[in-house]
Amino acid sequence: MERTTRATPHQFAAWLHDQLTRRGYDLRPRGGGQTRFADDSRIGRATISRILSGQGATDTRILALLSEALRLPLGEVLVRAGILDESELRAVQDPTPGSRRITPEQAADELGIDDGQSRRLFISMTETLQRTPPPNHGEGRAAER
Structure with missing residues (x-):
């Protein structure tokens, strides 16, 4: 199985x-932006500061709050945070028709994820992600441009 590169904490910091x-x-x-975003997102200012300094974020609750605050699909935030790569996200959201379904535990085994x-x-x-339908590509993006 070919592995693609995942985003690093510093890449996630630059993206955020x-x-x-x-x-x-x-x-x-002294611009106040971190504090304002912390208030708007319901994420602690110290956590925002850590993420922006390149220390990463792996807490699912924090990533879900970021997704909500940025009005972006959770899958995109997970890829940007380096939790998943693009191919893993696609495989989880839209499994190949007729392919064997495996459990998340089996997927972790096959990917060699053994750190607790x-x-x-x-x-x-x-x-x-299995409970979340794939995003409608392009929807909601026009407002950002």
Whole structure:
């Protein structure tokens, strides 16, 4: 099975910084943007600061709150955070017709995810994505442009 590269915490930080500045949050020192986004997203300011400094985020609750606050599909946030890569997201959201269905635990085994925390996170996110219909590509994007 070919593996694709996942985003790093620093890439996630750069992506989130871009998302926030595009939405009008002033992230300069003393700009107040981190505090304002923390309030708007219901995520602690310290957590926002850690993510923006490249320390990453793997807590499913935080990633779901980011998804909601940014009005982006959870799957996109998971890919940007490096939890999933694009091919894993597609496979979870839209399995190939006629392909064998496997459980999230079996998928973690096949992907070689054996670290306890990473495994629990993967299984939780996979279960969430299986309950979430694939996004309507292009929908909601016109408003951002």
